[in-house]
Each structure stands twice: as C-alpha cells, then as structure tokens.
Amino acid sequence: MRWAGGFMSQQVLDYIAKNKNHFLESLKQVIRLESISAQPAKKDQVLKCADLETKILKEIGLEHVQLISTGGYPLVYGDWLHAPGKPTILIYGHYDVQPPEPLDLWKTPPFEPTIVGDNLYARGSSDNKGQHFSHLCAMEAYLKTVGKLPVNIKVVLEGEEEVGGGGIDKYVREHGKFLACDAVMISDTDWFDSERPAISYSLKGLCYFEIGVTGPSHDLHSGLYGGMVRNPLQSLSWILSKLKNEKEEILIPGFYDDVKPIAPDERKDIAALPFDANKVAEGAGASRLISEGTFSSVETNWCRPTLDICGMWGGYEGVGSKTIIPSKAGAKVSIRLVANQDPKKIEKLFVNYVKSLSVDGVKVEVHTHSSGIPFHVERENFFVQKTAKAYETALGKKMVFKRLGASIPIAAVFQSVLKVPVVLIGLGLPDDRVHSPNEKMSLPNFFDGIKGAALAYEAFAEENAKFKS
Amino acid sequence: MRWAGGFMSQQVLDYIAKNKNHFLESLKQVIRLESISAQPAKKDQVLKCADLETKILKEIGLEHVQLISTGGYPLVYGDWLHAPGKPTILIYGHYDVQPPEPLDLWKTPPFEPTIVGDNLYARGSSDNKGQHFSHLCAMEAYLKTVGKLPVNIKVVLEGEEEVGGGGIDKYVREHGKFLACDAVMISDTDWFDSERPAISYSLKGLCYFEIGVTGPSHDLHSGLYGGMVRNPLQSLSWILSKLKNEKEEILIPGFYDDVKPIAPDERKDIAALPFDANKVAEGAGASRLISEGTFSSVETNWCRPTLDICGMWGGYEGVGSKTIIPSKAGAKVSIRLVANQDPKKIEKLFVNYVKSLSVDGVKVEVHTHSSGIPFHVERENFFVQKTAKAYETALGKKMVFKRLGASIPIAAVFQSVLKVPVVLIGLGLPDDRVHSPNEKMSLPNFFDGIKGAALAYEAFAEENAKFKS
Numbered sequence: 001m002r003w004a005g006g007f008m009s010q011q012v013l014d015y016i017a018k019n020k021n022h023f024l025e026s027l028k029q030v031i032r033l034e035s036i037s038a039q040p041a042k043k044d045q046v047l048k049c050a051d052l053e054t055k056i057l058k059e060i061g062l063e064h065v066q067l068i069s070t071g072g073y074p075l076v077y078g079d080w081l082h083a084p085g086k087p088t089i090l091i092y093g094h095y096d097v098q099p100p101e102p103l104d105l106w107k108t109p110p111f112e113p114t115i116v117g118d119n120l121y122a123r124g125s126s127d128n129k130g131q132h133f134s135h136l137c138a139m140e141a142y143l144k145t146v147g148k149l150p151v152n153i154k155v156v157l158e159g160e161e162e163v164g165g166g167g168i169d170k171y172v173r174e175h176g177k178f179l180a181c182d183a184v185m186i187s188d189t190d191w192f193d194s195e196r197p198a199i200s201y202s203l204k205g206l207c208y209f210e211i212g213v214t215g216p217s218h219d220l221h222s223g224l225y226g227g228m229v230r231n232p233l234q235s236l237s238w239i240l241s242k243l244k245n246e247k248e249e250i251l252i253p254g255f256y257d258d259v260k261p262i263a264p265d266e267r268k269d270i271a272a273l274p275f276d277a278n279k280v281a282e283g284a285g286a287s288r289l290i291s292e293g294t295f296s297s298v299e300t301n302w303c304r305p306t307l308d309i310c311g312m313w314g315g316y317e318g319v320g321s322k323t324i325i326p327s328k329a330g331a332k333v334s335i336r337l338v339a340n341q342d343p344k345k346i347e348k349l350f351v352n353y354v355k356s357l358s359v360d361g362v363k364v365e366v367h368t369h370s371s372g373i374p375f376h377v378e379r380e381n382f383f384v385q386k387t388a389k390a391y392e393t394a395l396g397k398k399m400v401f402k403r404l405g406a407s408i409p410i411a412a413v414f415q416s417v418l419k420v421p422v423v424l425i426g427l428g429l430p431d432d433r434v435h436s437p438n439e440k441m442s443l444p445n446f447f448d449g450i451k452g453a454a455l456a457y458e459a460f461a462e463e464n465a466k467f468k469s
Numbered sequence: 470m471r472w473a474g475g476f477m478s479q480q481v482l483d484y485i486a487k488n489k490n491h492f493l494e495s496l497k498q499v500i501r502l503e504s505i506s507a508q509p510a511k512k513d514q515v516l517k518c519a520d521l522e523t524k525i526l527k528e529i530g531l532e533h534v535q536l537i538s539t540g541g542y543p544l545v546y547g548d549w550l551h552a553p554g555k556p557t558i559l560i561y562g563h564y565d566v567q568p569p570e571p572l573d574l575w576k577t578p579p580f581e582p583t584i585v586g587d588n589l590y591a592r593g594s595s596d597n598k599g600q601h602f603s604h605l606c607a608m609e610a611y612l613k614t615v616g617k618l619p620v621n622i623k624v625v626l627e628g629e630e631e632v633g634g635g636g637i638d639k640y641v642r643e644h645g646k647f648l649a650c651d652a653v654m655i656s657d658t659d660w661f662d663s664e665r666p667a668i669s670y671s672l673k674g675l676c677y678f679e680i681g682v683t684g685p686s687h688d689l690h691s692g693l694y695g696g697m698v699r700n701p702l703q704s705l706s707w708i709l710s711k712l713k714n715e716k717e718e719i720l721i722p723g724f725y726d727d728v729k730p731i732a733p734d735e736r737k738d739i740a741a742l743p744f745d746a747n748k749v750a751e752g753a754g755a756s757r758l759i760s761e762g763t764f765s766s767v768e769t770n771w772c773r774p775t776l777d778i779c780g781m782w783g784g785y786e787g788v789g790s791k792t793i794i795p796s797k798a799g800a801k802v803s804i805r806l807v808a809n810q811d812p813k814k815i816e817k818l819f820v821n822y823v824k825s826l827s828v829d830g831v832k833v834e835v836h837t838h839s840s841g842i843p844f845h846v847e848r849e850n851f852f853v854q855k856t857a858k859a860y861e862t863a864l865g866k867k868m869v870f871k872r873l874g875a876s877i878p879i880a881a882v883f884q885s886v887l888k889v890p891v892v893l894i895g896l897g898l899p900d901d902r903v904h905s906p907n908e909k910m911s912l913p914n915f916f917d918g919i920k921g922a923a924l925a926y927e928a929f930a931e932e933n934a935k936f937k938s
Contacts, residue, residue, distance in 0.1 A: 204692055208790040217754020222803050223673055223875030226775030227717060228766045229755045233778035233800075234713055241710030244703055246828050248696060285686020285796075286698045290830050297697045306695030309702035310793050311784035316801060321677040321838045323803045324779050327754075331702075332785060334691050334792045359715050361759050369790045406692030 008458045011145040016137070016450050023137045023450065024120075024443075026056065028113045030095070030129050031122045037073060037096035037163045046073050046159055049095045053157055054078075060136055061143035062155060070167030073159030080139070081152045086461045087182035087383075088152035090418070092410065093132020094161035094188070097124035098435045105437035119440040127434035130441035131187040131427045131449070132157060138453035150461035154181060161410075169413055176417050183383040183460070184414045187449065189426030192273065192400040199388055200424040202302065202403035203411055205337035205374030207346050210367040211239065211354055213329045219315070222323040230361030232329040233314045239357045239364070240331055243307055248292040248300070250307050250335075252353045255346065260339040260376065262303045270299060273400065302403035306336045336405060339376035347371065375412040381421045386459040391425055394452035395445075425452070477927045480614040485606070485919050492606045492919065493589075493912075495525065497582045499564070499598050500591045506542060506565035506632045515542050515628055518564045522626055523547075529605055530612035531624060539636030542628030549608070550621045555930045556651035556852075557621035559887070561879065562601020563630035563657070566593035567904045574906035587912050594910035596903035600656040600896045601626060603915055607922035619930035623650060630879075638882055645886050652852040652929070653883045656918065658895030661742065661869040668857055669893040671771065671872035672880055674806035674843030676815050679836040680708065680823055682798045688784070691792040699830030701798040702783045708826045708833070709800055712776055717761040717769070719776050719804075721822045724815065729808040729845065731772045739768060742869065771872035775805045805874060808845035816840065844881040846890045855928040856892045863921035864914075894921070 035049035036042040050067055053076045057065045062078030076095065081088070100110035100123045108114040113122040120130065135155070142149045156179065158168040172179060192198045215232035216225070244250055262270075275298045277289045289297040292304050300306065314329030316322035335350070337343060351366045358364035377384060379401045388399040411422045427449040433439045485492075504518035505511040519536055522545045526534045531547030542565065550557070569579035569592045577583040582591040589599065604624070611618045625648065627637040641648060661667045684701035685694070713719055731739075744767045746758045758766040761773050769775065783798030785791035804819070806812060820835045827833035846853055848870045857868040880891045896918040902908045 204695075206692075206792070208792070215755060220753055221875060222775070222777040222779060223675075223805055223873070225753055225770070226673075226777055226803075226805050226874050227761055227769035227773055228749065228758045228874075229753050230759050231777050233781045234709065237706050237709035237712075237778065237781075238715065240703065240706035243706075246707065280697065284689055284694055284698050286684060286830060287832070288830055289697045290699050292696055300696035301694065304696060306691070308691040308695055308700050308792075308794050309706065309784065310691060310791055310795065311786050312702045312706075312798065313782050313786045315778065315780035317780050317782045317799075321801065321803070322779055323675070323677070323777075325777050326779065329781065330786075332790065334695075334790070336692055336695050361755060361757055363756070404692070405695050405697075406690060 008150070008454065009146050012141045012454055013451065015141040015145045016447075016454065019141070020447055023447075027130060027133045027446075030056070030133065031113045031124055032111055034111050035096045035124070035159065036099050037160050038099055046096060050074050050076050050159055053095050056136060057155060060140040062139070068171065070171050072167045075159070075168060075171060076157040077155065079152070079154040080143070080149050083149060083152045083461065086151045088154065088180070089457065089460060090154045090156065090179060090181040090184045090414070091132070091135045092156055092184060092186045092414070093135070094128045094158045096159045096162050097127070097129070098162050100437070102437060107438055110437075115443070118443050120443055120446070121438060121440045123439055125439055125441035126428045126432040127439065128161070128188045130446050134187060134427060134446055134449035135185070135453045137450040138457065141450070141454055142457070150458040153457070154179065165410055168410060172410075172413050172417050179418060181418060181420055183420050184411075184418065184422040185383075185387070185456070186411060186422065186424050187427050188408065189404070189424045190428030190430055190432065191426060192402050194429055194431070195397060196400040197391055197395050197397050198400040198402045198426060199384060200404045200426065201377050201379050201384060201401055202339065203375040204405055204407045205341060205343055205412065206372040206407050207335040207337065207343050207350065208369035208371065209333045209350060210369070211236065211331045211333065212365045212367070213239070214327065214363045214365075215361065216325060216327050219327050220325040222325050225325055229325055230359065231325050232362050233326055235359050235362045235364070236314065236329040236331060238359065239354055240309055240312070242357055243309070243333065248290060250305065252349050254349050255305070258340045258342065258345070259305060262299060267299065269401065270302065271296070273298070273402075301405040303338060305338050305341060306405065308334050310334050336407065337374045339374045341374060343371035343373055372407050372409040373412045373416060375408070375415055375422065377415070377421045377423070383421050383423050383460060387423045387425050387456045390455035390459045391452035394455050395448045477619070477923065478615050481610045481923055482920065484610040484614045485916075485923065488610070489916055492916075496599060496602045496915070499525070499602065500582045500593055501580055503580050504565045504593070504628065505568050506629050507568055515565060519543050519545050519628055522564050525605060526624060529609040531608070537640065539640050541636045544628070544637060544640060545626040546624065548621070548623040549612070549618050552618060552621045552930065555620045557623065557649070558926065558929060559623045559625065559648060559650040559653045559883070560601070560604045561625055561653060561655045561883070562604070563597045563627045565628045565631050566596070566598070567631050569906070571906065576907055579906075584912070588909040589912055589915070590907060590909045592908050594908055595897045595901040596908065597630070597657045599910035599915050600918070603656060603896060603918035604654070604922045606919040607926065610919070610923055611926070619927045622926070623648065634879055637879060641882050641886050648887060650887060650889055652889050653887065653891040654852075654856070654925070655880060655891065655893050656896050657877070658873070658893045659897035659899055659901065660895060661871050663898055663900070664866065665869040666860060666864050666866050667869040667871045667895060668853060669873050669895065670846050670848050670853065670870055671808065672844040673874055673876045674810060674812055674881065675841040675876050676804040676806065676812050676819065677838035677840065678802045678819060679838070680705065680800045680802065681834045681836070682708070683796065683832045683834075684830065685794060685796050688796050689794040691794050694794055698794055699828065700794050701831050702795055704828050704831045704833070705783065705798040705800060707828065708823055709778055709781070711826055712778070712802065717759060719774065721818050723818050724774070727809045727811065727814070728774060731768060736768065738870065739771065740765070742767070742871075770874040772807060774807050774810060775874070777803050779803050805876065806843045808843045810843060812840035812842055841876050841878045842881045842885055844877070844884055844891065846884070846892070850890045852890050852892050852929060856894050856925045859924035859928045860894055860921035863924055864917045
C-alpha cells in the first residue's frame with residue numbers, strides 16, 4: 001500500500017511493514033502476564049502488566065508516562081502533545097483480562113500466545129490487548145521514523161474493565177480537564193462479520209432493578225390459608241406480566257417518550273446488511289428470533305430499548321411437591337436504554353409503575369441498582385467518517401456502521417463528561433471467543449489495524465478546521 | 470352423666486368413670502414409644518409401637534388382631550363382628566408421630582408424657598395417639614362389662630400417616646372387601662375453638678403441577694440478544710398471571726363447572742360462626758385477609774377451590790446484578806379442589822389451559838404430580854347426626870359443623886373405595902400445637918371423648934334401619 005499524500009511519510013508505512021515480528025513479540029510479552037482482575041491471587045500479574053505497558057509507552061516515545069492510582073488497579077497513562085492546532089485524541093484500552101477457566105477446554109495454554117494459521121491464540125489476545133496494542137504500534141511507527149505524531153494523543157489504559165470499571169468511571173468524572181480531548185478512539189468491539197469491519201456508533205444504556213414482594217410473615221399451609229391470604233408469587237406474576245406484552249412492547253407509561261427514532265435512511269442501511277436471523281437463533285439455541293411490534297429483530301436489538309427479567313424466585317424450588325403460600329417472592333429486571341433516554345427518569349417511571357401494580361395484602365418494594373447512560377454518536381461525525389475511510393483503506397474492505405444491543409459504560413462516560421465524540425473502531429471478529437476458552441486475535445486484523453490507526457491519526461489532522469462540532 | 474335408655478348399661482359409663490387412671494397409663498405407654506415414621510433410626514420404636522397397639526387390641530377383646538404388611542410400617546388390625554343386623558363401623562387412626570425437633574423448644578421431654586393442669590404434654594398426644602385411643606377405651610368399657618359391643622367394629626391403625634400414607638392407600642384400594650363397613654369414624658381433627666367441638670364434613674382434594682418454560686439453550690447476554698430472543702421468565706409470568714385474577718377467581722376455562730355450590734343454609738351457618746378474621750391474619754403474619762369475589766374469607770377457604778403458586782424460579786437469584794436472558798424458568802402450582810370436582814378432569818383443563826398460554830419462541834411443559842379427590846359428607850347423614858348428638862351429650866357442648874381448607878387423603882379414599890360415609894369427629898383443640906414443640910392433648914377432651922365414642926356406637930345401633938343410605 002502506498003499512501004496518496006498528506007503528512008504521512010512512506011517511512012511510517014515501511015516501518016509498520018518491516019516491524020511485524022517486533023510488534024508481535026512485544027504484544028506476546030503483554031499477553032503472557034496473567035492480568036486477571038477478577039482473581040485476587042493474580043494481583044501481582046495485573047500490576048506487572050501495568051508496569052510493562054508503562055515501559056512500552058515510554059519506549060514508544062510518549063511523555064508524562066505514569067501509573068494513576070484510582071484505589072484499585074492503576075490507570076496507565078502517557079501522552080504526546082506537540083501538534084499545536086491539531087486535534088487531541090484520547091486512546092482508551094484495558095490491560096486486564098477475563099479468567100481463562102475452564103482450563104481443560106483450551107487447546108493451547110491460555111497465557112502462552114500461540115500462532116495457528118492466521119490467528120494468535122491466548123486469553124486477552126482480542127479482548128483487549130491485541131486491539132489496543134495496534135494503536136501503540138502505530139504511534140511507535142510515527143515516533144521512530146518521522147519523530148512526531150500528526151495529532152496530539154493521550155493514552156489511558158485501565159486494569160478493571162472486566163470487573164466493572166469503577167475506578168476509571170470515577171477518575172474521568174473527577175479529572176475531566178486532565179483527559180480533555182477532541183475525540184476518543186476505542187478499539188474494543190468487533191466486526192459485523194468476517195468480511196465487514198464495523199464502527200459501532202450506538203450502545204445501550206442500562207437500568208437494573210430488584211423487585212421484592214412480601215406476603216405473610218412465614219410460609220403458610222396452602223390448604224389452611226388458601227384463598228384467604230394473598231400469594232406473593234401470584235402478585236409478582238401480575239406485576240411482571242405487565243412489564244411487556246406479547247408483542248414485546250414495554251408497557252411502562254411514558255417509557256418510549258424520549259426514544260430517538262430510527263431515521264429512514266438508517267433503517268434502509270440496516271435492512272441492507274446481511275443479518276442472518278437463522279444463524280443468530282441457532283447460536284442462541286432459540287427456536288426462532290422475535291422482535292418488538294413491526295420492527296425487525298436486528299432493529300429491536302440495536303435501536304429499541306429492551307427489557308428482560310434476569311432472575312425470579314420464591315417459595316419451594318426443590319424436587320417433588322410442597323404445598324405452601326410462600327412468604328416472599330422476588331425478581332431482577334434489566335432495561336437496556338437507547339438515546340435519548342435518561343436512566344434516572346426511566347428509574348422513576350419503573351418504580352412508580354411497579355408500585356401502582358401492587359395489590360392489597362402484599363408489600364411491594366423496588367430497589368434500583370447502578371445505571372448507565374446510552375451512547376450514540378452520529379455516523380456523519382467528522383472523526384467517525386475519517387476513521388471509517390482510514391480503516392477501509394488499511395483493511396481493503398468496506399466499513400459497516402452498526403449498533404450494539406449491549407453497553408460499554410465507559411464510552412458513554414467519556415462522551416457525557418468530556419463532551420466529545422467517541423469512535424468505536426473494532427478489530428475483533430465475531431468468532432474470537434472473547435470471555436471463552438480458545439480466545440484468538442486475527443493477525444491480519446492486528447497488522448492492518450496498526451496501519452488503520454496510523455492513517456486515521458493523519459486523516460484527523462488533514463482537515464482540522466472541520467473537527468470542531 | 471346418666472344415659473337415658475337404650476342398650477348401654479350404666480355399667481359401661483361407670484367403667485369409664487372408674488378407669489380414667491388405667492386408660493391414661495395405657496395411653497402413656499403408647500406415647501412413650503418414639504414412633505417417628507420419618508426417621509429411619511426410629512424404625513425399631515415404630516415397630517414396637519405397632520406391637521404394643523396389637524397387644525392392647527387383644528387385651529380389649531378384639532378378634533383377628535394382626536399386623537398387616539403393606540411394604541412399609543404395618544397396619545394394626547382388629548375387629549369384633551358379633552352384632553348381626555347392626556352396622557359395621559371402621560375406626561381409623563395412626564400410631565406414628567411427627568419428629569419432635571427442634572428439641573430445645575420443648576418444656577417437657579417430648580416422649581415422657583407429662584400432665585400440667587388439664588393437659589397431657591407429649592409428641593403424639595393429640596396427633597393421633599390420644600385421639601384414636603379414646604375409641605379403644607370405649608370398646609374396652611363395653612367388652613369388659615356387658616361383654617359385647619352395640620355395633621360391629623373394625624379397627625385399622627396405620628404407621629405412615631406422617632410420611633404420606635402410601636401403604637394404607639394402596640391397601641384400601643386392593644382390599645376393600647376385607648374392610649367393608651357401613652361407616653368410617655376418624656378422630657384426627659380439631660374443634661372450631663376451645664368451646665366448640667366440631668365435625669369436619671368437607672375436605673379439599675388436591676392437584677399439583679410443575680410448569681417448565683424453556684427458551685434459549687443457555688443463558689444469553691441481555692444486551693446482545695435483548696428483544697430478539699423470547700425470555701422464558703417473561704413468558705412464565707404471562708402464564709402465571711392468567712391463572713387467577715386479582716379477585717382471586719381462577720381463570721382456567723371450565724374450572725368451576727362441577728363445583729358443588731354452598732347451600733344457602735350452610736352459608737348462614739358459616740356466617741353465624743365466630744370466625745375472627747383479624748386473629749387469623751395475625752397468625753399468618755398477613756396485613757389482612759382476602760377472599761374470592763363476593764365470598765367471605767372463610768367461605769373461600771372452606772367451600773371454594775383455591776389455587777396457589779408454591780414455588781417459582783429461573784435465572785440469577787444471587788446478590789447484585791447479572792444481565793441475562795435465562796434459559797429456563799419454572800413454577801409449582803397447587804390447586805385445592807372441592808366436591809364434586811374430579812382431579813383428573815381438572816388436570817386436563819389445567820394442562821390444556823397453560824399450554825394454550827404459551828407464546829412463540831419458548832417451549833412450555835406441564836408435569837402433573839399425584840392428586841387427591843375432595844371429601845364431602847352431607848351434614849344430614851345418619852352417622853354424622855348420631856355422632857354429633859352422642860358427643861354433644863358426652864362433652865356437654867353444642868357441635869359445630871365445619872369444613873377444612875386442607876386435605877386428609879385417606880378420608881376421601883375410604884369414602885370413594887368403600888362407598889360409605891366418613892365421620893371426622895375431632896378431639897383436638899386449635900392450640901394443641903400438633904407438628905410443633907410442646908404438643909398437648911386436653912385430658913377432659915380425652916375422657917369425654919371415650920364417653921362420646923361409647924354413646925355414638927350405641928346410637929348407631931338404635932335405629933339401624935335408617936343407616937343404609
């Protein structure tokens with residue numbers, strides 16, 4: 001590949017081409033550290049990984065490299081701020097990984113990166129070491145050749161992403177000025193399919209509730225008290241049944257008021273994607289897919305708020321029969337929000353609605369867990385468009401714009417606190433088995449991703465007058 | 470007390486009056502055996518208790534005394550069949566008891582019968598040793614004085630009542646001829662309150678179901694699949710919510726078709742009873758009592774079929790939040806039936822109804838547990854009326870006719886297999902604490918119960934032409 005023009009020197013691309021093995025060996029070092037944030041026994045390995053990333057940032061040529069303490073595992077920080085008048089890009093990633101268990105299902109040792117064909121197998125290879133490392137390699141290529149970057153860059157890597165990310169959440173809210181930038185770039189998502197790289201421009205917000213229904217003070221004989229004492233399980237079933245109807249429409253009054261509608265051209269684009277409902281149903285082990293009202297399944301999952309009962313309990317769950325009116329019943333409910341829904345407003349609507357469904361003879365309580373705001377960036381955004389074009393060039397494939405039914409809380413936090421667009425450009429493939437045994441990273445995606453990042457940084461610098469939105 | 474006339478000799482009443490201490494000592498011997506059918510370690514004690522009851526039946530003067538094997542603990546049988554032309558009465562009781570645990574809550578040793586005031590404290594004193602023993606004492610009084618009984622009598626005592634009564638159920642169904650009689654008499658229930666002795670003329674039947682709803686083959690991420698895959702917990706809530714409405718009316722089509730209506734005079738009698746709703750609610754630890762439609766609470770519990778969800782489960786029940794679409798959900802449901810509902814018919818209605826409520830995307834299965842038919846004997850029945858009068862005389866109190874929301878399966882089995890009325894004349898008091906620590910039997914109830922049984926046997930013989938119903 002030859003770059004048609006602009007700032008980037010051919011030296012940069014040549015460096016990337018010549019240093020594949022060096023990049024790979026460097027990444028392998030990071031992967032070999034068992035940085036499992038969920039396992040206290042691996043604390044030493046997690047901290048060693050933070051130290052190694054710090055060392056690498058310094059070697060690349062970043063400045064102000066430091067570990068930032070947030071109470072838990074530290075943030076790894078570094079920056080290069082010598083491109084006056086050019087945008088500042090915050091690159092986010094995480095150096096912690098999921099536990100590798102169950103170990104017996106791994107075909108290669110989880111922390112000994114192993115190349116098989118075009119893939120690098122190891123825990124953390126795709127989620128997220130390989131992905132965020134592509135950016136560090138791109139920075140190195142600039143700084144070791146032309147000695148400067150086309151844009152200002154801040155790098156922040158966290159070590160608690162797999163355990164909730166509480167530290168960085170608090171840090172961003174309290175130190176917005178230190179992290180001030182013009183855009184955030186995150187490589188921690190995946191492609192639409194093996195042929196279609198993707199930018200995820202919309203993520204769900206989240207509310208989570210626990211409903212408790214209390215009836216008699218103790219379990220009662222269903223004969224001696226049947227029909228005389230209100231059954232909390234029956235009462236809970238009445239409440240839960242009225243959260244959604246069979247068309248999957250959420251019945252909480254006012255719930256859809258602030259939902260950003262799907263634009264006609266977006267519906268067209270989504271409909272044009274080769275979404276294979278049968279394959280998704282098969283992967284889920286479901287007999288078929290469903291959807292909300294007249295929306296398609298993928299529209300429902302990507303663009304519409306969804307509600308799920310995640311757990312439900314009460315009374316006798318053992319074998320055989322026990323004839324009781326139980327004392328208590330409970331349920332957990334998750335709601336995934338879309339732009340422009342406000343979790344705090346939805347929480348109020350939910351609590352009021354559930355309480356309004358209570359019947360006499362039982363007591364209904366609703367507890368609210370922590371919530372997350374939805375994330376949405378316009379596909380037309382300057383940084384989104386530049387990223388798309390740069391990676392299309394690097395990967396030789398057309399970029400797909402997709403949404404996600406899931407949540408990446410930090411993306412929404414960056415957006416709402418720093419007031420900047422966040423570009424989610426993923427290098428993962430849907431079959432990377434992140435969080436599962438035999439996780440892998442596609443090596444072509446890793447190497448082309450380095451070029452993509454390098455081209456994107458330059459593209460951001462080209463027309464810097466336009467990036468202020 | 471002097472008996473106005475008829476067959477009974479004054480000798481019989483005198484014998485009962487003079488032998489109170491002997492009866493009590495005999496009963497204490499039975500109580501001292503720890504015949505806990507639920508505890509395998511007490512097998513020896515249960516068998517010893519069966520042997521002792523056998524010995525007592527022989528000493529009284531019954532014939533064909535034997536242990537009948539049913540696979541588990543044996544039935545104790547004896548008869549006296551020398552009253553030609555007179556009715557044959559089958560007396561039922563059980564010699565096994567509930568476990569005494571928790572032991573630290575007993576104020577006196579559970580198997581050392583202890584008299585405090587008017588009460589005999591011990592496990593099994595009221596349930597059922599004291600109660601059935603009153604009949605044996607009445608028989609002894611006849612046979613040791615006038616040398617004969619006014620009616621033919623068969624006694625059958627089981628040793629597995631507290632563990633389900635499977636043995637006697639099978640035996641009655643297979644040996645109906647051997648147990649042939651004109652009426653069954655059981656003292657194993659309690660009074661309406663401390664001043665109102667009661668005959669329980671109606672008991673509930675039972676159906677029991679387990680509903681299973683299966684969605685995806687494994688728990689799914691509620692973000693990645695939300696709105697696309699049907700949630701089994703939501704689906705189950707839709708089913709359960711349609712079993713009853715908030716007026717506690719059961720919504721299964723055809724469910725009420727065969728329900729025997731409450732006769733106007735019965736409603737009047739029930740309304741006249743001093744039923745204390747506040748006290749019942751307090752005992753249940755419920756904020757208030759409820760009822761079905763326009764029926765009163767006690768009418769609902771006694772005379773109307775009831776339905777309760779006894780257990781419910783699915784998904785994540787632990788602390789905190791887990792955002793999943795669970796793979797499976799389940800619930801257990803008990804239905805208490807009244808005359809003339811047929812459990813087999815109700816089972817079919819329930820299964821069909823639940824399956825009709827299934828939605829696409831999930832699989833609904835219904836498993837049926839063993840069922841029991843309802844029991845009902847007319848209050849006007851010859852044996853019921855004679856029993857009421859005899860015990861009113863013996864106890865010096867007016868008899869109350871009551872129903873029970875609970876089930877005593879053997880009563881319904883006797884009635885349906887032997888095709889005879891069953892008279893449930895209880896000597897227990899509501900505060901006897903059966904199945905709980907500090908169980909006791911009222912001694913006046915025990916002694917007056919012996920007289921009541923003696924008078925009832927004679928009353929059955931007086932007008933034997935009328936008893937064929």
